[in-house]
Amino acid sequence: MAVKALYYSERDGLEMALKNADKMLFSSKAEADARDRILELSEEVTVFLQKRVSGLSEELAEQCALAIAEEKDLFARALKKPELLNEASSNTET
Numbered sequence: 845m846a847v848k849a850l851y852y853s854e855r856d857g858l859e860m861a862l863k864n865a866d867k868m869l870f871s872s873k874a875e876a877d878a879r880d881r882i883l884e885l886s887e888e889v890t891v892f893l894q895k896r897v898s899g900l901s902e903e904l905a906e907q908c909a910l911a912i913a914e915e916k917d918l919f920a921r922a923l924k925k926p927e928l929l930n931e932a933s934s935n936t937e938t
Contacts (some may be wrong), residue, residue, distance in 0.1 A: 850877035855883040886913035 852861035856879070863870040870876045878900055889909035893904045912919060921931045923926075 853877075853880040853883055855880055855887075882910075882913045882916070883915060886910045889913055 848871070851873050852858060852868055853876055856864075856868050868879065870879065886906070886909045889912050890905045893905040893909055894902065897905070918928060926933075
């Protein structure tokens with residue numbers, strides 16, 4: 845019998861990672877570290893949004909921040925070419 849190591853971000857927590865194994869369990873430490881960096885960015889963006897957008901609920905701020913963090917490369921490219929944001933969302937909706 846073979847043994848396989850699986851990694852997860854402690855920010856997600858083991859219980860959450862096991863519930864969402866397809867998105868939160870990784871076969872390499874590098875992938876888990878990348879997930880951890882996304883969650884770290886998401887936490888900072890959440891705080892930023894709550895400070896800048898009055899009346900924004902914590903839950904909605906967290907959802908928005910995670911979406912931004914998960915698509916950070918797209919947002920970086922969109923700083924130069926804003927229409928990329930909607931081109932990408934059109935491609936994923938179909």
